[in-house]
Amino acid sequence: MPLVEMKDIHKYFGTVVALRGVDFKVDENEVVGLIGDNGAGKSTLIKILSGVFPPTKGEIYVKGQKIDPRRYSVREAHRLGIETVFQEQALGIKQSIWRNLFLGREPTDRLGFLKVVEARDETHKLMREVLRFRGGGVSPDASVRTLSGGERQGVAIGRAMYFEADLVILDEPTRALSVQEVQKVLNFIRELKRRGKSCVYISHTIANVYAVSDRFVILDRGKVVGEYKREEVSEPELNEILIELHESRAQEELQTDSF
Amino acid sequence: MLKANIDLRKYKMQIGLTLIFALVILLFIITSPEVFLRPSIYLAYLTTIPFIGIMGLGLTFVLASGEIDLSFASVMAFAGYVCAVMVDLTGSVTVGIIGGLLSGAVIGALNGLFIRKIGIPSIVVTLGMMFLIRGAVNLLSGGLGRSFTFLIGTPWHSILVGKIGGRFPAHALWFLGLAVVLWFILFRHRFGNHVLFSGDNEGAAQMMGINVDWVKIKVFILMGVLAAFAGIIDSFRLLKWWPTMGEGFLLTTFASVFVGGTSMFGGEATILGTFIGAYLIGSLEAGIVAAGLSGFWTRFIYGFLILVAVTIHTVLRKGRGV
Numbered sequence: 001m002p003l004v005e006m007k008d009i010h011k012y013f014g015t016v017v018a019l020r021g022v023d024f025k026v027d028e029n030e031v032v033g034l035i036g037d038n039g040a041g042k043s044t045l046i047k048i049l050s051g052v053f054p055p056t057k058g059e060i061y062v063k064g065q066k067i068d069p070r071r072y073s074v075r076e077a078h079r080l081g082i083e084t085v086f087q088e089q090a091l092g093i094k095q096s097i098w099r100n101l102f103l104g105r106e107p108t109d110r111l112g113f114l115k116v117v118e119a120r121d122e123t124h125k126l127m128r129e130v131l132r133f134r135g136g137g138v139s140p141d142a143s144v145r146t147l148s149g150g151e152r153q154g155v156a157i158g159r160a161m162y163f164e165a166d167l168v169i170l171d172e173p174t175r176a177l178s179v180q181e182v183q184k185v186l187n188f189i190r191e192l193k194r195r196g197k198s199c200v201y202i203s204h205t206i207a208n209v210y211a212v213s214d215r216f217v218i219l220d221r222g223k224v225v226g227e228y229k230r231e232e233v234s235e236p237e238l239n240e241i242l243i244e245l246h247e248s249r250a251q252e253e254l255q256t257d258s259f
Numbered sequence: 260m261l262k263a264n265i266d267l268r269k270y271k272m273q274i275g276l277t278l279i280f281a282l283v284i285l286l287f288i289i290t291s292p293e294v295f296l297r298p299s300i301y302l303a304y305l306t307t308i309p310f311i312g313i314m315g316l317g318l319t320f321v322l323a324s325g326e327i328d329l330s331f332a333s334v335m336a337f338a339g340y341v342c343a344v345m346v347d348l349t350g351s352v353t354v355g356i357i358g359g360l361l362s363g364a365v366i367g368a369l370n371g372l373f374i375r376k377i378g379i380p381s382i383v384v385t386l387g388m389m390f391l392i393r394g395a396v397n398l399l400s401g402g403l404g405r406s407f408t409f410l411i412g413t414p415w416h417s418i419l420v421g422k423i424g425g426r427f428p429a430h431a432l433w434f435l436g437l438a439v440v441l442w443f444i445l446f447r448h449r450f451g452n453h454v455l456f457s458g459d460n461e462g463a464a465q466m467m468g469i470n471v472d473w474v475k476i477k478v479f480i481l482m483g484v485l486a487a488f489a490g491i492i493d494s495f496r497l498l499k500w501w502p503t504m505g506e507g508f509l510l511t512t513f514a515s516v517f518v519g520g521t522s523m524f525g526g527e528a529t530i531l532g533t534f535i536g537a538y539l540i541g542s543l544e545a546g547i548v549a550a551g552l553s554g555f556w557t558r559f560i561y562g563f564l565i566l567v568a569v570t571i572h573t574v575l576r577k578g579r580g581v
């Protein structure tokens with residue numbers, strides 16, 4: 001039984017067709033590399049899976065259980081163990097690091113008042129032990145806008161690390177990161193795999209995707225156009241496939257233009 | 260010691276504001292000692308300022324959530340009217356108060372629904388609501404005021420606007436209490452956290468599972484209830500209601516909140532700043548008049564103070580790296 005399964009997913013934004021009949025699944029303890037050109041529909045697909053918006057049409061199963069799209073939400077996805085690092089980072093830059101870490105899942109007492117000390121301490125621990133911001137010299141009270149691009153990305157990823165999930169979805173998590181930081185993210189994915197968790201990894205850097213994924217799914221203009229197990233392709237071959245896809249697409253667009 | 264230093268730096272905006280306020284009062288003391296060395300002027304401030312202050316607290320939430328409200332001064336009058344009519348109908352002051360507060364909540368909810376469910380910008384919706392409600396007040400009342408003398412001797416009168424120890428106005432304590440409670444809600448409660456994030460980055464809040472529509476609708480309801488409360492207690496204090504009530508409060512409330520340091524851009528707000536800002540703005544007029552300057556100076560000095568204060572706030576914020 002797959003951990004999550006999406007069947008015949010369509011998504012329209014007004015007249016824009018972002019997804020046209022996508023089948024996508026992630027198995028238990030599997031890392032899936034989701035690749036494709038800009039605008040292919042990768043982010044749209046994983047946002048549907050994360051509960052940000054419903055599909056126009058299609059079915060979603062999580063752990064074998066059918067999801068009611070009207071009742072599905074980000075909160076529900078969190079509850080089912082799906083954690084996402086969005087391409088847009090999803091941070092409030094005027095707020096402190098600890099507020100960002102716990103946004104939507106604040107530790108509170110029964111009346112809803114924040115347990116500030118606990119939230120700060122937990123944030124501090126995560127920053128010191130996992131993220132290692134500037135040698136641990138950054139306060140959890142610092143607002144996110146005082147952080148560098150890579151550090152901000154660190155907060156977004158740290159949030160996914162902190163809330164242990166069964167499926168971690170990473171949409172372009174290595175953008176804005178230095179070589180060492182990229183290695184940390186890749187190690188995080190390997191660690192997830194080792195602990196029996198699953199991951200969807202979206203990136204335009206094929207070398208990184210290749211380094212950690214068990215399977216690759218190629219999306220093009222809202223459709224799945226290729227699916228390969230890691231054993232079936234080498235990294236240069238995968239690159240080749242993507243370049244060919246890009247060229248055939250350019251050709252097609254040229255032809256339709258001349259009509 | 261070090262810890263205290265850090266805490267002070269966090270509040271430098273508010274400390275600066277308090278210093279400005281102290282300076283203004285000092286200036287008034289120098290220019291008209293006969294007025295400003297006696298307690299009665301300060302008691303007068305405590306009597307008049309809570310109304311803009313209470314609405315300023317609501318406006319602070321609205322701005323923190325990234326929205327704006329122009330209708331609250333009309334809501335103030337509307338709720339006062341509803342309260343008077345309800346008391347007439349039922350003979351119960353309690354029912355009147357509840358009815359007045361509810362009318363504010365309903366108008367706030369309508370604002371929120373138009374803004375979030377239909378998608379009209381808040382400045383447009385609340386501008387319309389400002390005229391609509393003021394118009395409704397005039398139509399319903401026929402332009403006539405109403406007497407609240409039925410209140411004399413009732414417990415609600417002393418609880419809400421009585422004079423503690425014969426001098427200290429009770430509603431000044433209500434303002435203080437509301438400021439403390441709302442500070443905790445904004446900065447120490449889950450709801451306030453969602454308000455701040457909704458104003459800071461709506462998309463981010465949504466992606467982390469916050470129902471931004473509902474958060475903002477609740478903020479407008481809070482604004483409506485606070486404006487209604489201000490209208491009810493202002494009628495109680497003066498023992499009368501009149502249809503133009505609150506008209507002069509719209510801009511002074513905005514001035515208090517902006518001078519206090521709350522940003523127009525959402526995600527950042529200060530309750531303490533609004534509290535001090537209300538007293539600063541509210542104390543100017545009397546001081547200017549007492550100093551022997553004509554009333555013409557009032558607006559000039561308001562304008563000057565707003566520009567200076569907001570410039571300082573903006574520069575301070577830039578220093579923190581926006």
Ligand SMILES: Nc1ncnc2c1ncn2[C@@H]1O[C@H](COP(=O)(O)OP(=O)(O)OP(=O)(O)O)[C@@H](O)[C@H]1O
Nearest residue numbers: 013016017018037038039040041042043044045087
């Ligand atoms: N909220 C939205 N409203 C309207 N159109 C949208 C929205 N989100 C995505 N789209 C459109 O859907 C299509 C797919 O976008 P999507 O963001 O899923 O692509 P992507 O594969 O993630 O691209 P990239 O690699 O650039 O991140 C694009 O044509 C985009 O313009």
Ligand SMILES: [Mg+2]
Nearest residue numbers: 042043044087
């Ligand atoms: Mg994308």
